[in-house]
Amino acid sequence: MDLALAFVEADFGHDLALQVAQDLVIFLKRPGGQSQFSANLTSQMTQASGMRAVQEWVLNNIDQKISVSLMANHASMSLRNFTRTFHKEVGVCPSEFLEKARVDKARRLLSESGLPMKSVAFKCGFATTDQMRNIFKKHLSVTPKQYQERFLGT
Numbered sequence: 001m002d003l004a005l006a007f008v009e010a011d012f013g014h015d016l017a018l019q020v021a022q023d024l025v026i027f028l029k030r031p032g033g034q035s036q037f038s039a040n041l042t043s044q045m046t047q048a049s050g051m052r053a054v055q056e057w058v059l060n061n062i063d064q065k066i067s068v069s070l071m072a073n074h075a076s077m078s079l080r081n082f083t084r085t086f087h088k089e090v091g092v093c094p095s096e097f098l099e100k101a102r103v104d105k106a107r108r109l110l111s112e113s114g115l116p117m118k119s120v121a122f123k124c125g126f127a128t129t130d131q132m133r134n135i136f137k138k139h140l141s142v143t144p145k146q147y148q149e150r151f152l153g154t
Helices: 002-012 014-024 039-045 049-060 068-074 079-090 094-112 117-123 129-140 144-152
Strands: none
Touching: 002 014, 049 068, 049 079, 049 094, 068 079, 068 094, 079 094, 094 117, 094 129, 094 144, 117 129, 117 144, 129 144
16 A cells, blocks of 8 residues: 555655555544544645644554643744634544544554553553543444454454
8 A cells, every 4th residue: 555655655756655555544434433544644635834843743642641732832933823723724623633632542442452442541641541432422423432342352
């Protein structure tokens, strides 16, 4: 897949290669309510380097306690200006990006490892397993346990 995407990028450009990559991240038939979102791809698609840097910082520190205010400080912007600029450049508000990035990381951990829910929640920056469960249900319409069972057959 990496080689195919490299060919697409070489022949048709970076933007099309990112669109193809984003399309390939989804299930053929997604369970109800699952959104097509990859925090890593979203950060690569952001044109403004300042916002891209903040997204990369969030993704690299996802296990930490991160707030929109901290994201604004990292961008050296006022909270109001950062929120407005982030939404304009990325297409979602900073708090939604953060939530989706945490869910994206949790999805990977749940499908690739047999880690306990508490460990997954901790590694993704959720305060509790209940918080992770609520946010999972909000974005994917399934619990983390149900998601894990689909991939690991547990």
